[in-house]
Amino acid sequence: MFQVLTNNPKAYNWWLKRENKQVQVVWQEGGFDSVLTAARDLVHLGYRVINHPLSSSIKPNQTPYKTLILAQGTGLDYQSLSVIEAAIAASKKLGVFPGSTQSILEDLQFMDLEMCREIQLQ
Amino acid sequence: MQLKLGRINITDIKFGDKTKVEKGVLYVSKEQVLAAVADERLTSITLELARPGDSVRIMPVKDVIEPRLKVEGSGGVLPGFISKVEMVGSGTTLVLSGAAVVTTGSIVGFQEGIVDMSGPGADYTPFSKTCNLVVVCQAPEGLSQHEHEAAVRVVGYKAAAVIAEAARNAEVDSWEEYQHLNLFEGMQKYPDLPRVAYVYMLQTQGLLHDTYVYGVDAKRILPTLMSPTEMMDGAIVSGNCVSACDKNTTYHHLNNPIIQDLYARHGKDLNFIGVIITNENVTLADKQRSSNFTAKLADMLGLDGAIISQEGFGNPDTDLIMNCTKLEKLGIKTVIVTDEYAGRDGGSQSLADADPLADATVTGGNANEVITLPAMDKVFGSSKSADIIAGGFDGSLAKDGSITVEIQAITGATNELGFNTLTAREI
Amino acid sequence: MSKFRVVHYINQYFGQIGGEEKANIPPSCKEGPVGPGMAFKAVLGNEAEIVATIICGDSWFAENLDEAKAKVVEMIAQYKPDLVITGPAFNAGRYGTACGAVAEAVSQELEIPVVSGMYPENPGAEMYRRFALIVETGDNAAAMRKAVPAMGKLALKVLKGEQLGTPKEEGYIPRGIRENYFAPDRGSKRAVDMLVAKLKGEEFHTEYPMPQFDRVDPNPAVADISKAKIGLVTSGGIVPKGNPDHIESSSASKFGKYDLDGIVNLTAETHQTAHGGYDPVYANQDADRVLPVDVMRDLEKEGKIGSLHRYYYATVGNGTSVANAKRYAAEIAQELKNDGVDAVILTST
Amino acid sequence: MCTIVPISLTVGANRIVPTVAIPHPLGNPELPAEEEKALRRRLVNKALRALSTEVDGQTVFED
Numbered sequence: 001m002f003q004v005l006t007n008n009p010k011a012y013n014w015w016l017k018r019e020n021k022q023v024q025v026v027w028q029e030g031g032f033d034s035v036l037t038a039a040r041d042l043v044h045l046g047y048r049v050i051n052h053p054l055s056s057s058i059k060p061n062q063t064p065y066k067t068l069i070l071a072q073g074t075g076l077d078y079q080s081l082s083v084i085e086a087a088i089a090a091s092k093k094l095g096v097f098p099g100s101t102q103s104i105l106e107d108l109q110f111m112d113l114e115m116c117r118e119i120q121l122q
Numbered sequence: 123m124q125l126k127l128g129r130i131n132i133t134d135i136k137f138g139d140k141t142k143v144e145k146g147v148l149y150v151s152k153e154q155v156l157a158a159v160a161d162e163r164l165t166s167i168t169l170e171l172a173r174p175g176d177s178v179r180i181m182p183v184k185d186v187i188e189p190r191l192k193v194e195g196s197g198g199v200l201p202g203f204i205s206k207v208e209m210v211g212s213g214t215t216l217v218l219s220g221a222a223v224v225t226t227g228s229i230v231g232f233q234e235g236i237v238d239m240s241g242p243g244a245d246y247t248p249f250s251k252t253c254n255l256v257v258v259c260q261a262p263e264g265l266s267q268h269e270h271e272a273a274v275r276v277v278g279y280k281a282a283a284v285i286a287e288a289a290r291n292a293e294v295d296s297w298e299e300y301q302h303l304n305l306f307e308g309m310q311k312y313p314d315l316p317r318v319a320y321v322y323m324l325q326t327q328g329l330l331h332d333t334y335v336y337g338v339d340a341k342r343i344l345p346t347l348m349s350p351t352e353m354m355d356g357a358i359v360s361g362n363c364v365s366a367c368d369k370n371t372t373y374h375h376l377n378n379p380i381i382q383d384l385y386a387r388h389g390k391d392l393n394f395i396g397v398i399i400t401n402e403n404v405t406l407a408d409k410q411r412s413s414n415f416t417a418k419l420a421d422m423l424g425l426d427g428a429i430i431s432q433e434g435f436g437n438p439d440t441d442l443i444m445n446c447t448k449l450e451k452l453g454i455k456t457v458i459v460t461d462e463y464a465g466r467d468g469g470s471q472s473l474a475d476a477d478p479l480a481d482a483t484v485t486g487g488n489a490n491e492v493i494t495l496p497a498m499d500k501v502f503g504s505s506k507s508a509d510i511i512a513g514g515f516d517g518s519l520a521k522d523g524s525i526t527v528e529i530q531a532i533t534g535a536t537n538e539l540g541f542n543t544l545t546a547r548e549i
Numbered sequence: 550m551s552k553f554r555v556v557h558y559i560n561q562y563f564g565q566i567g568g569e570e571k572a573n574i575p576p577s578c579k580e581g582p583v584g585p586g587m588a589f590k591a592v593l594g595n596e597a598e599i600v601a602t603i604i605c606g607d608s609w610f611a612e613n614l615d616e617a618k619a620k621v622v623e624m625i626a627q628y629k630p631d632l633v634i635t636g637p638a639f640n641a642g643r644y645g646t647a648c649g650a651v652a653e654a655v656s657q658e659l660e661i662p663v664v665s666g667m668y669p670e671n672p673g674a675e676m677y678r679r680f681a682l683i684v685e686t687g688d689n690a691a692a693m694r695k696a697v698p699a700m701g702k703l704a705l706k707v708l709k710g711e712q713l714g715t716p717k718e719e720g721y722i723p724r725g726i727r728e729n730y731f732a733p734d735r736g737s738k739r740a741v742d743m744l745v746a747k748l749k750g751e752e753f754h755t756e757y758p759m760p761q762f763d764r765v766d767p768n769p770a771v772a773d774i775s776k777a778k779i780g781l782v783t784s785g786g787i788v789p790k791g792n793p794d795h796i797e798s799s800s801a802s803k804f805g806k807y808d809l810d811g812i813v814n815l816t817a818e819t820h821q822t823a824h825g826g827y828d829p830v831y832a833n834q835d836a837d838r839v840l841p842v843d844v845m846r847d848l849e850k851e852g853k854i855g856s857l858h859r860y861y862y863a864t865v866g867n868g869t870s871v872a873n874a875k876r877y878a879a880e881i882a883q884e885l886k887n888d889g890v891d892a893v894i895l896t897s898t
Numbered sequence: 899m900c901t902i903v904p905i906s907l908t909v910g911a912n913r914i915v916p917t918v919a920i921p922h923p924l925g926n927p928e929l930p931a932e933e934e935k936a937l938r939r940r941l942v943n944k945a946l947r948a949l950s951t952e953v954d955g956q957t958v959f960e961d
Contacts, residue, residue, distance in 0.1 A: 041828040044901075044920035048406075054436025054474055055327055055404035057365030059463075059530075062232070076919065078904050079406060083440060086474040089868075090436060093470040094463065094490075100232070107230040110267065111364075114328040115404055245731075316748045379737035386738075391745045427748045429740050457744040459736060462757065468727035469679060476759045482747050483757040484740040487729040529729075540736025545756060547730065548723040549716060767912035770952045777949075785923070831922040838925030843935060844942045854946065892949045894942070895911075897900040898920050 001072040002050070002121050003042065007035050008065035010109040011116060015067075023121060033091050035066040040084045048073045049080035053087035056115045058108065060091035061098075065112040069119060123212045123302040125195075125351035128294035132220035135171050135253035141285055143292035148221050150255055150285055158284040159257065163265060163273040170256040170502045172224070176239040177499035180256055183235035183533045184225040184363050185278045186249050186371040189218040189286035192355060200356040202337020203276060204283045210355035211302070216289035222252040222373055223285070225278035226503035227259035229270045229330065234531040235366035236495065243495040246535040248542065249373070256502045257281050267329060275361050278372070300385060302349040305395065305423065312393040316426035319395045320350070320380055321416055321445055325362045325369065325433040326401040332361035333370075333433075335399060341408075345400035345415040347423075350381040353397070362433070367489045367535040368461050370433050374534070379541050380429055380459070395423055400445065402438040409437075413444035421452050431459040432538045435489070435530075439475040450479040461486035461536035462546055466528070472546075486537050487544040489530035497523025553597035553708040556625045557586045558635040558651045560644045564604030572608035572643075576617065578624045579604065585693060589634065592701025597708055601628045603651075607643040610650070617647070618654040625651075626659055632708055635681065637666025637696040638673060640688035646876075649677025656680040664704040666696045667722070672879075674722050675872035682707065682721040762871070777891040780858035782881060784866030784874075785832065785839040785898035786824030787815070796865055798825025804864035804877045806884070809857065814843040826867030827898050839896055858890050866897060899923060899945055907956055913948040914958045917941060 004015045004025045015025045028035050036053055050069040131146055138149030152169050159167055172178045192198045195213010198205025237249045244250035259277055261270045324333040326341035333340045335358050358375040388394040400416045428449055432442045446456050462472035462485055519525050529535040561571040563584040582590050582599040589599055603624050610617040633655045635648035645667045652663040663681040667674040668688040682703055686696040699720050716723040746753040771777050788796060794805040815836035822832035837843045845857045862881045899915045900906045901923050906914045917923035924938045948959045
């Protein structure tokens, strides 16, 4: 079982439309950091991170969107934990997205989706 | 394999009736270039010139390409795009050294990538020192970002290829020779020198973050072995333009400084065996697989040492540390080349991953350092993007046209191939 | 030209008030140099002068940290100095910590540069190196003769706005701040040079040192656990309901010591977690899931262990610096030893 | 007693007992209360055993 955690409406709709029974698409309210925190809590309970939380060169303070895919596992996956903790630290260090125009926000949603669209879940 | 590079030094660039080189001046025929790059997907393509010292800002920069021409040997430059997928890296190639094609155009709204030809920003980018043909691309409303990106990318290669023709009849200023022996010959010739390879990490995450090898999207490759001379003919090209400071442009791939400096010590202090290219994909499983294959290749080659270079920020730190630790655990000594995001005050942790085995690190500097770029007389590209870079990237565009940004917005500023002298130290 | 103004911070001992018996005195202020300040006078010469000296007892400072910082900063501010010197503190831990805390407050609140002096292993050096140029000194006051000229010289350089060299060149402990500069060679050449040196087994200098951790030898086994007095310590942030000590949810600046007398089981009514680094739902429902008091009481009753120590210690591990964690550990370990605890179970989340 | 054994190894702990999960190292909310406490008791007993065992370097007490 996979969970797609996202605060990006474009990614949310795209993943919903895939209608994969193995995939649970979860809307996460809030900013970049809230997706990271929610993913961290899942990792603590044994989920594995599929896509790196700092994928894309768009820094955490340059976009409010993040889509993270996690796979249900049995024990703590240390690699997942260490990348999620490092991502949280990077996001804290770089600060908060200052906001932007609607058209930029749409481009940022598009780029976030691009970074997770081709991931094979098996 | 043996490659001869003939350098023709370009010291100025001008428009002219014919594309040619005369006394170090590259004359560019607008008509000829525009005819060669025409692309029905784009609404307009215009050409501008930017010389070192000009009061010119180019932004947002998409790619920079050095014009090269294959005059002898198999294949042609930029295989998979400009020429067929013949193997390259041997024969003779001419270089318009000091000239560059710079493509610009906003594919998405927030794109950074600043090249200032003068002022304080010029110190941070290598492309303030080249004579640049700037290709400004405009796309129609509604063109998909994927098509837009592909169109602009190929326009740059085509422009470089057409002006490279000027090298054919020009006088060569200097020759360089690069030999690449096969593994067996190399071992016989240098039995006592440590065997060293270069692990070349390529950004491969998706749109605006891609790299191509002989035309193949490198996110779909498993790590493989290449001759260092192949890069000199353009076997690796960039489709990566987000994070301007630490992306590798096609120019960087053609002039990879690690390859050059390993050649400088080849046969003296080390035996430079070849290049392992690997990718930086988005999933952890891909990272595991690629670093495993990199380590396996390194082991099969019986390496004693390796230099590993990174491209980009954040998740590639994970690839970098995986590659480094897996090689070190095999007893292969490594040096890694990276850059830092230590915060504006320089007081935060620089990397998103770390390991005590990574005990030999070269850094291209802290990308979060803030710089004020004064206004320029001319802006090539989209002056609108200045506002957007400023807002979207937490910088500020002042009324007088100056921009305050982190140096991460400057093309090539903290390059992770060690292209620059910029670095950082603890104080 | 008028002289630069310097204020000097020292402890009760160097302030010539007294030794450990006077460590409880609150801060006071004297015009001009006192004690080691006299030695600084010679180094600072005609260019700068110590206009005032702040003296505070080490214990008083440690026990009243926030108040002490505020008072000292207020005293310093009224002299409008161009620079503040603290110490040198050599290897005196409390003194070093006070010198560092003063440096932090002065640099953050007054934005005045601070020069200090410490032995590198002084905990104050690791905790506060960001905020001061801490000259590396010997471990005791015999090193005063060398420390003062080094600190004075560095202070003058800072006052005159001269370009500083590397920490090594200037003799101060690196502050952990990354600064960009243009090197003579490009990065690729530096990388190849480094690799060649590494392959030859020669010395090389990484440009970015990775974090390293201490190692300690394991203690011998507990001979008879059924007679042992066992303590509980956690970095999981388990605190009495309401978090009376206001331990921070991340980057904790303190630890808490809590009484378990009469407590046989932690419940949602009595205890919670202060930790911000994990989902707190489970620990808040039942804090025994992090700190096993219920089981320890059972084992105590059954005679499987000698006894459960009356107090447990807790902090929050989330984002807490290694230096702070080390300091808490040292203090907690000392108290546990003084209380005759034989063994400790440390739980972390 | 910790869930993230690699970190305990990195920071230099000498006697390490692996636990259940980060937010509930010594419990499992999915179990009935009695079973959960029994689980906790097993883990604590393992820690006591670790304390009573001579080690000559970092040791993880798996089972």
